[in-house]
Amino acid sequence: MSSFKNLILAVLTTAPLQADDEKRRRKLQRETGKALTDFNMIDDGDRVMVCLSGGKDSYVMLDMLLHMQRVAPINFELVAVNLDQKQPGFPEHVLPEYLTALNLPFRIVEEDTYSIVKEKIPAGQTTCGLCSRLRRGILYKTADELGADKIALGHHGDDVMETLLLNLFHGGSIKTMPAKLHADNGRNIVIRPLVYCRERDLAAHAKVRNYPIIPCTLCGSQPNLQRQNMKAMIAQWEQTDPMRVASMMNAVRNVSPSHLLDKSLYDFDTNQRVKKISGPNKKVSDVQDPNRFDPTTTVVPLHRMRQTDR
Numbered sequence: 001m002s003s004f005k006n007l008i009l010a011v012l013t014t015a016p017l018q019a020d021d022e023k024r025r026r027k028l029q030r031e032t033g034k035a036l037t038d039f040n041m042i043d044d045g046d047r048v049m050v051c052l053s054g055g056k057d058s059y060v061m062l063d064m065l066l067h068m069q070r071v072a073p074i075n076f077e078l079v080a081v082n083l084d085q086k087q088p089g090f091p092e093h094v095l096p097e098y099l100t101a102l103n104l105p106f107r108i109v110e111e112d113t114y115s116i117v118k119e120k121i122p123a124g125q126t127t128c129g130l131c132s133r134l135r136r137g138i139l140y141k142t143a144d145e146l147g148a149d150k151i152a153l154g155h156h157g158d159d160v161m162e163t164l165l166l167n168l169f170h171g172g173s174i175k176t177m178p179a180k181l182h183a184d185n186g187r188n189i190v191i192r193p194l195v196y197c198r199e200r201d202l203a204a205h206a207k208v209r210n211y212p213i214i215p216c217t218l219c220g221s222q223p224n225l226q227r228q229n230m231k232a233m234i235a236q237w238e239q240t241d242p243m244r245v246a247s248m249m250n251a252v253r254n255v256s257p258s259h260l261l262d263k264s265l266y267d268f269d270t271n272q273r274v275k276k277i278s279g280p281n282k283k284v285s286d287v288q289d290p291n292r293f294d295p296t297t298t299v300v301p302l303h304r305m306r307q308t309d310r
Contacts, residue, residue, distance in 0.1 A: 021208045024201055031196040032064040033072075039180040041191040042150060044074040048191075049148035051139060052080045052106075054095055054214025056206035057154035061194050063209070065152065066102075080106040081142055083135060085113045087216070094212050107146065111138050140188045155192045158199040161248050162230040170226060174260070176252060196249075 017025060036042055050065060052058045065078055082095045092108075099106040113134040120130055143151050155177050164176040181190040194202065206213070237244045257265035257273055267274050 017208065021205070024205055028060065028064060028197055028201055028205060029067055032061075032193050033068060035179060035193055035196045036068065036191075039191070039195075041180055041193060042068075042072075042074070042076050044076070046076040046149040047147055048076055048078050048150045048152050049139075049143050049146055050078055050080045050152045051154070052082050052095060052099075053154070053216070054082065054212075055154070055216065056211065056213060057156055057194065057199075057202055059209070059211040059213070060197075060202045060205055061152060061154040062104075064193060066104075078104065079146055079148065080104055081139070081146070082106070082108050083113075083138055084108055084110045085131075085135075086110070087114045091214060094214055098212060107142065109138060109142055113138070140183060140185065143188055149189065151188055151190045153190060153192050154194055156194040156197045156199050156202055157249055158231070158234065158245075160195060160252065161234055161245060162227050164248070164252060165230045165233065166226060169230075 042048060048065065050058075050062050052062060062078075062080065069076060069078060080095075080099050084090060084092060096106070096108060111134075113131060116134065117131050139151060142148075160176050164174070167173045167175050177192060177195070179192050179195040182188075183190065234245055258268075258271075260266070263274075265274055266272075
């Protein structure tokens with residue numbers, strides 16, 4: 001146990017980074033700050049529930065949000081939450097000791113979703129669907145108990161692209177993980193601060209920081225997942241055309257409903273964008289005139305960071 005505590009101390013030590021590592025860290029900070037600003041993810045006075053799995057992505061997300069908390073022109077609170085799904089061999093001491101060393105409020109939620117998933121899903125089939133639904137319900141409930149305004153998840157840009165391809169090839173739809181999601185229950189708001197970050201940068205930063213990574217023995221060990229095929233496809237594309245994924249990331253932010261085939265988004269008879277409204281009418285058409293819409297809310301750019309922080 002003492003050796004683990006020494007590891008935690010080493011992780012938390014703010015030793016100077018090498019030039020390339022420092023450049024990468026600042027890049028991740030800029031991308032996180034830009035995502036927070038672009039989607040107005042955090043408001044002044046928010047309590048943000050940071051979902052910490054013990055994987056590299058959630059560790060980096062926590063680091064980035066702690067940095068933003070120090071340098072942002074608004075005040076917000078962070079509370080870390082880990083869902084202990086009772087997977088065999090899960091090291092229960094790792095996250096509590098890490099978060100205690102950070103002096104960060106946290107809650108460990110113990111729910112045996114592992115047994116439920118193993119019981120309901122036949123061997124060899126993908127567990128992701130049921131596991132994610134169980135986790136989502138537990139996290140929403142925990143957020144309500146904590147009075148959290150936002151729920152932060154560690155999905156990154158590669159997750160966004162993989163999900164886009166999964167839905168395109170296997171779901172018959174063009175959609176992906178949104179940077180900000182209002183839950184169907186009308187209460188919870190999910191944010192993804194790392195949505196502009198690339199997985200390779202997160203992995204490299206996590207390696208430098210030497211986080212106490214906890215491997216997932218439920219979903220991460222499934223070799224037959226379609227998501228792994230999408231990941232391999234993206235990796236192959238990057239070898240042949242490094243700009244392709246960057247173009248895809250731009251594409252999901254530059255959608256033209258008039259050049260697709262979805263009549264629920266665009267009225268091709270009147271040549272107007274469709275705006276969905278509540279009530280007896282299913283939709284109304286709004287002329288694409290910026291003066292017709294409410295002005296966007298001005299937000300303080302969180303990615304303009306003060307130079308005093310290290």
